Amino acid sequence: MTIDDQHTNERPLVEVRNLQTAFFTEKETIRAVDNISFDLRAGDTVGIVGESGSGKSVTARSLMGLVEKPGRVLQGSSVRFNHLETVQEFSKKFSKRTVVVDSVAEQYDGSMTDLFGHESVDITPQFFGYEKPESVPLADILAAGYGDKLGLVDANDCIFITEGDTDTIQDGFVEITRLSGEPQRQMRGGRIAMVFQDPLTSLNPVYTVGNQIKEALRLHQGLKGKEATQEAARLLDAVGIPDARRRIKEYPHQFSGGMRQRAVIAMALACEPEVLICDEPTTALDVTIQAQILDLLTDLQEQTDLAIMFITHDMGVIANISDYVNVMYAGEIVETTNVERLFSQPKHPYTEGLLQSIPGAQTGDRLTTIDGNVPTPNEPATYCRFAPRCPKAFEECEHVHPTATAVSTDVEDHTVACLLYPEDMDTTAAVEHHQNKSEQTTVDTPQSSMEVNQ
Amino acid sequence: MSRWEYFLKRLLLSIPVLFLVITFLFIMLRLGPIDPVAARFGPEATGADVQRMRDRLGLDDPLWEQYLQFARDLLLFEGQSWVVQANRPVRAVIYDTAGPTLWLGFWAILLPLFIGLPLGFYAGLNPNSWGDYVASIGGIVWLAMPNFWLAVMLLAVLRQTDGGGWFGFDWYQLGPELRSITGTPNLDWYSISNVSVFDIVSFPMLTGMDWGAFAVDIKFILPPALVLGSASMAAELRIGRTAMLETINSNYVITAKAKGLKQRVIVWKHVFRNALIPLVPVITNEAFILIGGSVIVEEVFNISGLGRTFFLAVIQGDLPLAGSLLFMFTLVIIFLNILQDFLYTIIDPRVGYER
Ligand code: SF4
Numbered sequence: 001m002t003i004d005d006q007h008t009n010e011r012p013l014v015e016v017r018n019l020q021t022a023f024f025t026e027k028e029t030i031r032a033v034d035n036i037s038f039d040l041r042a043g044d045t046v047g048i049v050g051e052s053g054s055g056k057s058v059t060a061r062s063l064m065g066l067v068e069k070p071g072r073v074l075q076g077s078s079v080r081f082n083h084l085e086t087v088q089e090f091s092k093k094f095s096k097r098t099v100v101v102d103s104v105a106e107q108y109d110g111s112m113t114d115l116f117g118h119e120s121v122d123i124t125p126q127f128f129g130y131e132k133p134e135s136v137p138l139a140d141i142l143a144a145g146y147g148d149k150l151g152l153v154d155a156n157d158c159i160f161i162t163e164g165d166t167d168t169i170q171d172g173f174v175e176i177t178r179l180s181g182e183p184q185r186q187m188r189g190g191r192i193a194m195v196f197q198d199p200l201t202s203l204n205p206v207y208t209v210g211n212q213i214k215e216a217l218r219l220h221q222g223l224k225g226k227e228a229t230q231e232a233a234r235l236l237d238a239v240g241i242p243d244a245r246r247r248i249k250e251y252p253h254q255f256s257g258g259m260r261q262r263a264v265i266a267m268a269l270a271c272e273p274e275v276l277i278c279d280e281p282t283t284a285l286d287v288t289i290q291a292q293i294l295d296l297l298t299d300l301q302e303q304t305d306l307a308i309m310f311i312t313h314d315m316g317v318i319a320n321i322s323d324y325v326n327v328m329y330a331g332e333i334v335e336t337t338n339v340e341r342l343f344s345q346p347k348h349p350y351t352e353g354l355l356q357s358i359p360g361a362q363t364g365d366r367l368t369t370i371d372g373n374v375p376t377p378n379e380p381a382t383y384c385r386f387a388p389r390c391p392k393a394f395e396e397c398e399h400v401h402p403t404a405t406a407v408s409t410d411v412e413d414h415t416v417a418c419l420l421y422p423e424d425m426d427t428t429a430a431v432e433h434h435q436n437k438s439e440q441t442t443v444d445t446p447q448s449s450m451e452v453n454q
Numbered sequence: 455m456s457r458w459e460y461f462l463k464r465l466l467l468s469i470p471v472l473f474l475v476i477t478f479l480f481i482m483l484r485l486g487p488i489d490p491v492a493a494r495f496g497p498e499a500t501g502a503d504v505q506r507m508r509d510r511l512g513l514d515d516p517l518w519e520q521y522l523q524f525a526r527d528l529l530l531f532e533g534q535s536w537v538v539q540a541n542r543p544v545r546a547v548i549y550d551t552a553g554p555t556l557w558l559g560f561w562a563i564l565l566p567l568f569i570g571l572p573l574g575f576y577a578g579l580n581p582n583s584w585g586d587y588v589a590s591i592g593g594i595v596w597l598a599m600p601n602f603w604l605a606v607m608l609l610a611v612l613r614q615t616d617g618g619g620w621f622g623f624d625w626y627q628l629g630p631e632l633r634s635i636t637g638t639p640n641l642d643w644y645s646i647s648n649v650s651v652f653d654i655v656s657f658p659m660l661t662g663m664d665w666g667a668f669a670v671d672i673k674f675i676l677p678p679a680l681v682l683g684s685a686s687m688a689a690e691l692r693i694g695r696t697a698m699l700e701t702i703n704s705n706y707v708i709t710a711k712a713k714g715l716k717q718r719v720i721v722w723k724h725v726f727r728n729a730l731i732p733l734v735p736v737i738t739n740e741a742f743i744l745i746g747g748s749v750i751v752e753e754v755f756n757i758s759g760l761g762r763t764f765f766l767a768v769i770q771g772d773l774p775l776a777g778s779l780l781f782m783f784t785l786v787i788i789f790l791n792i793l794q795d796f797l798y799t800i801i802d803p804r805v806g807y808e809r
Contacts, residue, residue: 064712066708066711066712185714185715185716185717186714187714188711188712188713188714189712189713189714189715190714193712193713194709194712196705196708196709196712198705201704201705201706202705202706202708202709203706203709204706204707204709204710204724204728205706205728205802205803205804206727206728206731206801206802206803207723207724208803215713215715215719216713216714219713219714219715220714251803251804253803253804264709267709267713268713271713271714
């Protein structure tokens with residue numbers, strides 16, 4: 001068995017694959033995030049856009065490991081953190097939770113086909129995007145959590161070395177969905193930091209702003225005392241807070257909304273993260289301040305090469321800040337492309353609707369909106385979840401689940417989950433294409449996919 | 455307005471309150487239905503005695519003079535008991551009876567604080583766990599028992615244990631030995647003498663402790679303190695749980711988590727202090743309840759403390775003593791209010807903040 005040749009520098013910093021996060025209530029199971037995949041790259045901003053209830057925030061929380069009961073990330077999900085330094089550091093600190101994939105492969109005497117035949121594996125090679133079982137890298141299976149029942153890895157293992165061994169790690173990843181305890185804590189802030197929606201409540205009211213920034217500095221950079229105070233003031237200054245030396249001694253209630261959000265961003269930067277997740281950071285702010293914050297983030301990214309994941313429901317903000325955009329609807333990503341294409345050639349009817357409802361982009365005098373609300377995704381998708389609101393819906397939309405497909409066979413870098421695509425197929429062929437694809441990849445025994453991926 | 459200006463303002467506000475209370479007490483006691491002379495001599499007093507007494511008590515002086523005299527006596531604690539301990543200065547009576555009450559009150563505050571609050575915080579940190587259910591239901595049951603009933607029941611149960619009994623232990627023999635479970639604690643386990651430094655200044659200092667007697671007094675006071683603190687314990691448990699629960703789900707705690715802070719730091723630094731804010735008034739308000747409760751509990755456990763003395767003073771028409779005690783209770787309450795503001799000012803920087 002061979003592991004596909006992969007090189008860190010070509011690979012994205014964070015790879016989200018088949019992420020599924022569900023909330024188990026007594027009444028129903030809500031698939032808040034239902035099988036989404038996307039990448040984050042250093043220096044790039046990936047926007048996630050959608051109405052409220054589309055699963056954006058749960059996606060962010062899944063990446064941070066902040067999904068609370070009764071929610072959890074399901075088996076099959078994988079979020080890889082491909083940062084070599086982190087892998088090296090973590091493998092030293094948490095050697096008991098580190099796995100060298102090659103040696104697991106050596107110990108395993110069956111073939112990949114046997115592996116997929118095992119009763120605890122309820123997925124097909126297509127789930128990972130491969131045709132044949134032989135071509136699926138073992139690392140993918142381990143990362144998605146299927147190695148535990150097969151006895152290949154411990155439930156605790158979360159650091160995977162794909163090239164080299166424990167002393168000379170050339171490649172590997174930290175599997176975020178398998179993190180818990182101490183490595184999870186060290187991942188938060190220091191590797192992936194997050195800025196939350198409401199700046200008014202995301203600072204602790206009883207400690208000074210400086211205190212809260214210094215706390216992060218001490219934790220992640222080991223700065224104390226005077227040094228920390230200086231650095232905190234420098235950070236506040238860097239995020240555009242005037243008179244920073246005085247303001248670090250003030251309490252959050254003495255800051256205005258925009259200033260508070262700047263302070264929260266400064267606090268996130270104090271952790272020196274590789275990835276910054278912004279969950280609607282500007283929604284609570286007025287328009288001018290919103291623009292300032294967006295500029296600030298762009299500047300910071302240029303200086304630090306941060307990978308930013310930016311969540312918003314506002315198409316205008318997306319146009320401003322992102323390089324790539326994922327449009328989310330009812331837990332699924334319905335369209336992915338770069339920002340220019342998204343605005344010049346939106347393909348998914350939902351994206352079109354979102355673009356039409358931007359105030360100012362209208363031709364008529366009335367604002368076009370998409371009627372209705374995002375449905376709660378409380379059952380496995382066997383149809384298009386947008387169908388009830390879709391102006392282009394046709395019969396098959398009720399029966400066939402659209403999967404992410406290239407817009408047309410010759411366009412890379414633009415996928416859309418709608419039965420009307422690929423463009424260069426006629427509708428019947430396209431529907432068939434989707435039907436085949438979803439039959440091959442969908443986890444067909446939903447019961448077993450409910451297993452915890454831990 | 456800064457936090458401390460706000461605090462100072464609250465402090466100054468308590469002075470007019472104090473005078474309002476004095477006036478109110480004067481009206482209640484002097485102009486109320488109790489005839490002080492009758493209270494002293496009983497209804498069969500003769501005319502001459504009555505008149506002499508009226509003169510002595512100044513009851514025929516102009517009202518404003520009486521008021522000033524009354525206010526002065528209260529402020530300086532200079533009145534004299536009429537009936538309960540006839541002709542003794544109020545100050546001496548208070549001095550004798552304050553000890554047991556302070557001792558009782560101290561434990562009645564300490565027990566809930568160190569049992570109710572931690573249990574509540576534990577329940578709030580582990581919501582919907584077994585520990586939470588047990589603590590919450592226990593709190594409700596405990597709260598549902600009125601303290602006069604609880605006092606009687608506790609006495610009955612502890613008496614049963616004398617010489618074994620049904621419960622398999624003997625409270626009298628358990629630990630330091632007790633001869634009786636009711637009565638007034640001795641509080642003679644400390645000795646204070648004047649210590650002089652270089653023969654220049656001398657001041658009183660704790661010079662000796664009788665640990666055995668100390669233990670006896672603690673054991674002695676535990677049952678009444680438990681009864682007196684029972685309502686507070688349950689209230690602190692319930693509100694502590696809610697406060698904790700609200701705080702751990704607040705955004706800044708999630709932010710702290712996202713920062714990668716250790717759970718220990720999150721709980722002790724970010725959660726604890728915020729959860730205390732709603733508890734400050736609960737804890738200080740309970741001290742008010744203690745004053746009322748001590749009247750009942752001291753009566754049931756036969757402790758001659760301030761509460762019981764106050765009770766006697768009221769039913770026997772001992773106006774100066776009752777007035778002074780009421781005035782003292784008022785002082786305590788005003789002090790607690792100031793303490794509450796002070797605690798707020800320390801814990802919550804938003805106090806007094808207006809935009
Ligand atoms: S699949 Fe059908 S309903 Fe869904 S977006 Fe496409 S056209 Fe509309």
